[in-house]
Amino acid sequence: MTQINRQILLASRPQGGVTPDNFKLVETPLAPLADGEVRVRNHYLSLDPYMRGRMNDSKSYAAPQPLDEVMIGGTVGEIVESKHPKFAVGNKVVGMFGWQEYGTSDGKGLQKVDDTHVPLSAYLGAVGMPGVTAWYGLNRIIAPKAGETVVVSAASGAVGSVVGQLAKLAGCRAVGIAGGADKCRYVVDSLGFDACVDYKAGNLYKDLKAVTPDGVDGYFENVGGEVLDAVLARMNAFGRIALCGMIAGYDGEPLPLKYPALLLTQRLLVQGFIVSEHMEVWPEALGQLGMLVAQKKLHYRETIADGLENAPEAFMGLLKGKNFGKQLVKLV
Amino acid sequence: MTQINRQILLASRPQGGVTPDNFKLVETPLAPLADGEVRVRNHYLSLDPYMRGRMNDSKSYAAPQPLDEVMIGGTVGEIVESKHPKFAVGNKVVGMFGWQEYGTSDGKGLQKVDDTHVPLSAYLGAVGMPGVTAWYGLNRIIAPKAGETVVVSAASGAVGSVVGQLAKLAGCRAVGIAGGADKCRYVVDSLGFDACVDYKAGNLYKDLKAVTPDGVDGYFENVGGEVLDAVLARMNAFGRIALCGMIAGYDGEPLPLKYPALLLTQRLLVQGFIVSEHMEVWPEALGQLGMLVAQKKLHYRETIADGLENAPEAFMGLLKGKNFGKQLVKLV
Numbered sequence: 001m002t003q004i005n006r007q008i009l010l011a012s013r014p015q016g017g018v019t020p021d022n023f024k025l026v027e028t029p030l031a032p033l034a035d036g037e038v039r040v041r042n043h044y045l046s047l048d049p050y051m052r053g054r055m056n057d058s059k060s061y062a063a064p065q066p067l068d069e070v071m072i073g074g075t076v077g078e079i080v081e082s083k084h085p086k087f088a089v090g091n092k093v094v095g096m097f098g099w100q101e102y103g104t105s106d107g108k109g110l111q112k113v114d115d116t117h118v119p120l121s122a123y124l125g126a127v128g129m130p131g132v133t134a135w136y137g138l139n140r141i142i143a144p145k146a147g148e149t150v151v152v153s154a155a156s157g158a159v160g161s162v163v164g165q166l167a168k169l170a171g172c173r174a175v176g177i178a179g180g181a182d183k184c185r186y187v188v189d190s191l192g193f194d195a196c197v198d199y200k201a202g203n204l205y206k207d208l209k210a211v212t213p214d215g216v217d218g219y220f221e222n223v224g225g226e227v228l229d230a231v232l233a234r235m236n237a238f239g240r241i242a243l244c245g246m247i248a249g250y251d252g253e254p255l256p257l258k259y260p261a262l263l264l265t266q267r268l269l270v271q272g273f274i275v276s277e278h279m280e281v282w283p284e285a286l287g288q289l290g291m292l293v294a295q296k297k298l299h300y301r302e303t304i305a306d307g308l309e310n311a312p313e314a315f316m317g318l319l320k321g322k323n324f325g326k327q328l329v330k331l332v
Numbered sequence: 333m334t335q336i337n338r339q340i341l342l343a344s345r346p347q348g349g350v351t352p353d354n355f356k357l358v359e360t361p362l363a364p365l366a367d368g369e370v371r372v373r374n375h376y377l378s379l380d381p382y383m384r385g386r387m388n389d390s391k392s393y394a395a396p397q398p399l400d401e402v403m404i405g406g407t408v409g410e411i412v413e414s415k416h417p418k419f420a421v422g423n424k425v426v427g428m429f430g431w432q433e434y435g436t437s438d439g440k441g442l443q444k445v446d447d448t449h450v451p452l453s454a455y456l457g458a459v460g461m462p463g464v465t466a467w468y469g470l471n472r473i474i475a476p477k478a479g480e481t482v483v484v485s486a487a488s489g490a491v492g493s494v495v496g497q498l499a500k501l502a503g504c505r506a507v508g509i510a511g512g513a514d515k516c517r518y519v520v521d522s523l524g525f526d527a528c529v530d531y532k533a534g535n536l537y538k539d540l541k542a543v544t545p546d547g548v549d550g551y552f553e554n555v556g557g558e559v560l561d562a563v564l565a566r567m568n569a570f571g572r573i574a575l576c577g578m579i580a581g582y583d584g585e586p587l588p589l590k591y592p593a594l595l596l597t598q599r600l601l602v603q604g605f606i607v608s609e610h611m612e613v614w615p616e617a618l619g620q621l622g623m624l625v626a627q628k629k630l631h632y633r634e635t636i637a638d639g640l641e642n643a644p645e646a647f648m649g650l651l652k653g654k655n656f657g658k659q660l661v662k663l664v
Contacts, residue, residue, distance in 0.1 A: 264577070265604070
């Protein structure tokens with residue numbers, strides 16, 4: 001009997017916000033495996049803000065996601081069939097199979113991982129791309145000294161949660177910005193940040209000022225818009241801003257930066273980056289992150305949607321901040 | 333007979349644009365020279381955009397210019413009296429005596445210069461603070477490779493003219509932005525830039541695009557506002573922006589940055605800087621700049637107002653771009 005692979009394709013590009021119509025679920029028969037190939041049953045699909053950018057047909061750091069093809073995305077799963085000498089049935093692997101239940105590969109870009117001490121799903125979060133993103137921006141751009149204040153937006157998220165915890169481990173004051181009292185409580189009580197500002201409470205600048213009495217030396221930006229304006233106004237001279245995401249402006253109108261002159265008067269460094277362009281740091285970063293997770297010194301939280309068919313809704317929720325920690329879709 | 337020193341004080345802070353009322357000319361008797369002091373007859377006063385920032389009573393990289401004190405400013409002149417062992421009458425010196433005809437000093441911050449091969453006034457321009465500013469931003473922030481495209485705003489000015497000429501010497505394509513056809517012609521014909529865009533012609537982005545067919549790798553920013561928006565939209569991936577001035581926003585309303593998301597999508601580096609915080613590069617930079625001027629490989633132009641009493645008007649003109657090249661006031 002031919003096996004069926006369920007896949008979600010990009011059906012149309014969003015006009016403003018993402019809608020369910022932008023996606024299409026299809027069932028595709030799996031072709032027999034060729035020599036040199038492996039087949040993976042994906043256990044988890046990673047949902048990440050960068051995917052929103054790919055849905056647009058605009059100039060960006062990556063080619064747009066093609067229409068009528070499987071949505072891009074990171075996955076973890078298990079080899080269920082192998083005609084490749086380096087992979088055996090039962091191996092756990094990280095890949096980029098996208099929004100589908102099965103992936104077929106010649107092995108390129110497929111990474112075997114050990115889930116003895118680190119849960120498989122963590123390889124899509126704290127010990128995966130989001131974790132390395134946090135590690136790179138913090139260590140290679142912000143490069144904080146002990147005693148400095150580091151602020152991160154989307155602080156309860158997959159990237160932000162790692163930024164703040166690594167900043168604490170580096171001896172810094174870590175301040176998060178997140179949406180809602182629940183997330184802020186989690187950021188302080190469970191992740192160990194020194195403080196967290198709820199941007200939905202309506203007093204962002206004032207509340208941020210209260211918890212950054214010595215100003216801000218490093219800022220890890222995931223959000224943009226008003227959040228960036230507020231933090232910029234708190235930056236100390238010679239501050240560093242790692243620009244990782246601007247999710248606030250992903251739909252619709254571009255959000256301006258209100259006071260760019262602060263970049264000059266405070267002699268700030270701003271560096272935009274994409275972690276996939278810095279593969280040279282991945283082994284070191286993943287080594288440290290894996291160790292910290294295994295030792296329970298690095299905490300994370302996951303929001304898990306169940307079943308491929310629920311991926312679009314979970315993704316739309318992610319863009320609105322409805323997730324809490326790393327957003328995953330469980331496929332098995 | 334007691335000698336009189338004419339001085340210009342800051343009488344009030346500008347509300348919006350600078351007006352003549354903000355300044356006050358006073359005549360002050362010169363006190364007899366004390367042991368260890370020198371007296372300098374200033375020949376030229378330097379007028380620079382940074383002075384506008386100092387006139388405000390706001391948080392910035394430097395303390396505000398105090399009211400009722402002599403306006404800050406760089407000067408070159410000649411020692412006319414000395415009770416200091418290291419300075420002799422006739423020595424030419426660079427100092428920071430500000431807007432006045434005579435300066436008295438204990439020698440600190442006073443630099444003897446040789447005007448045999450380099451005209452004295454050049455020590456306030458291409459072989460002075462503006463030149464080192466250009467050198468630092470280009471070499472230490474933009475760090476261009478041969479073949480890359482470097483753009484500089486206020487290209488005919490004291491800083492911009494040096495940026496473009498150094499970029500050409502480094503094997504780059506140098507593109508200027510300046511106000512008016514005359515300045516643009518000068519930038520190309522006399523300074524040797526590859527192209528210059530007249531921002532007053534009303535088609536800034538389109539005209540810039542036409543002369544940057546390969547995009548922009550390095551941008552030296554003196555202006556801000558719409559000019560920054562336009563260049564940002566032409567930046568290549570991994571571009572570098574040296575943020576030196578934002579003269580467009582010095583009066584009144586802060587000017588927003590329209591598309592900050594480009595910093596992320598193009599993975600740009602932005603670094604604000606103040607050259608006086610990088611004194612370690614001055615000897616190397618001044619050595620190179622002095623040599624280039626002496627060899628006539630580095631060209632510059634000066635606009636010279638005559639007499640201290642004309643400094644306010646010349647300064648207001650500078651802020652509106654009425655000067656052509658380095659704005660000086662001749663005091664002798």
